Amino acid sequence: MYGPFQHLWEDVRQRLSPPMLLHGGHHGPSEFVQPADIQRVLQRFEHEMAKFGAALCTTPLSELASLLPARDSLFDVYMAVLATLSAIRDSANAGPTLSDDLQTWGGSLTSAIQDLIGIAEQQTDLDSTPDRNRKIAVAVGVVLDRCKKLTKVPLNNSVSVKRHILSCFATVKDAQRELMGEVSRQRELEGNGQQGGEDDMNSHEEGGEAGNGSDDAELDSCDDMMEEDTMTPQQLDVAEKVAELLTSTRELLKETLHALTKGVTAEGSCDGDRVQQLEQLGRHCEDVAARVDEAVQATYPPQELAHLDAIVSRMASSMGQISQGLHEACEVPQDLSSFQSYQTSIQTFHAFLAAQGDAST
Known part of the structure; x- marks a missing residue:
């Protein structure tokens, strides 16, 4: 089931690592990535992810091979997301802070996808169980949440x-x-x-019966801590x-x-x-x-x-x-x-x- 998803972190590092700075600064393409650009690719990813997640919940483990086309389609859209983040890096002439942000945001989505694929491949006694479906649904929800957060990714160095x-x-x-x-x-x-709660401790001692030795030791320790914090x-x-x-x-x-x-x-x-x-x-x-x-x-x-x-x-x-x-x-x-x-x-x-x-x- 992992297939092309097997090397996700290599894809993240390859596409989102900081660019080499040329003398006088790296100058990327003049056309900037717009919010609508990343919105479109993320909407497509959400659509493919929702379909794939639903199919995982209804497909027995013995028939997971039938989901390979859907998996590959999801991977293609995932690579489009990374390509969009890479375009932000290049077009914005990304410095270290923006590059780190892009890697963090892309890596967050990557780790969620890996968790989902891992759950889908877990072997159980039955082909389909409520517990497995629940775990898949939760994992899909995490992926979609990470995807939604990517709509707020910074598009330039100043942001x-x-x-x-x-x-x-x-x-x-x-x-x-x-x-x-x-x-x-x-x-x-x-x-x-x-002075550090001293009056409170005295009132406790005068207002009730004497406690046992363990209680007294605990109160003394508390008193010492309060006195240490008192200025x-x-x-x-x-x-x-x-x-x-x-x-x-x-x-x-x-x-x-x-x-x-x-x-x-x-x-x-x-x-x-x-x-x-x-x-x-x-x-x-x-x-x-x-x-x-x-x-x-x-x-x-x-x-x-x-x-x-x-x-x-x-x-x-x-x-x-x-x-x-x-x-x-x-x-x-x-x-x-x-x-x-x-x-x-x-x-x-x-x-x-x-x-x-x-x-x-």
């Missing part, structure tokens, strides 16, 4: 990089919200005069400053997305230099997201101010590279007020940490 930066923005947003929530929780404990007033001040800085970082990444949307056209040829600029911009945003995660982790006790200061310095350096990248890729002025305000915030934060360090000595 691919923007989606990558959007995921970085989401990471920063989640980290900032986490830290803000923790700061609020710690402030509330501080206002109630609680001192000085550490809480540092956490608040980090949260404020992450808020500014999030807003600046949002402006980066807006500038990228305005500054890079969704269609049209993208030469090698422009592709490289977009790729570098995406890498710097990824680095910022990684530094933000590190900063949040370093904010929890025990805080090491020197380590936190170094993380913020690297984050600021990457944001500076983003400013330069926007200037090169989108012609955004490097003296943009938002970037200048951000640098001022960084300097203020460094000064604050230095003062905290002096106060602790």
Whole structure:
């Protein structure tokens, strides 16, 4: 039953691997793949897949050979899907990010097809069983779902990089919200005069009968964990400053997305230099997201101010590279007020940490 489907991953690697970049950048055909182009081939694939899946459920194992023509027809359409993704790569002058996206999306469909063929070839005691049919129906549904998602595949470098930066923005947003929530929780404990849940533990001990030794040990362990997470007033001040800085970082990444949307056209040829600029911009945003995660982790006790200061310095350096990248890729002025305000915030934060360090000595 595998037949031509036996070497699916070789087909994916052959058709969707990144193109060799020529001197000055790879220049593909001038005609771009349009959404309607991939929509047509995917609709045909869905049609063939639905027919093949239905036939699998009604054909006994002993008669699977009768499905070979339908299998071959499905394979032809599958190859048309890969050819369309390959055309996107070539016509869009795909950089690493878009190439990775195309391989990921194509590979997702490939793995689902392999799972379906594997289930179809599983030997059972009976030619057709409800369990086998159920598994086939589920596997067909997964294939069709992967196919439907392919309608959203990025068709050019700018869309691919923007989606990558959007995921970085989401990471920063989640980290900032986490830290803000923790700061609020710690402030509330501080206002109630609680130290790591100590009052709650005391009330438990005073309000009921003494527990057994195992319960007491578990409560003591929980108490220790809560005390380890509790920040001192000085550490809480540092956490608040980090949260404020992450808020500014999030807003600046949002402006980066807006500038990228305005500054890079969704269609049209993208030469090698422009592709490289977009790729570098995406890498710097990824680095910022990684530094933000590190900063949040370093904010929890025990805080090491020197380590936190170094993380913020690297984050600021990457944001500076983003400013330069926007200037090169989108012609955004490097003296943009938002970037200048951000640098001022960084300097203020460094000064604050230095003062905290002096106060602790």
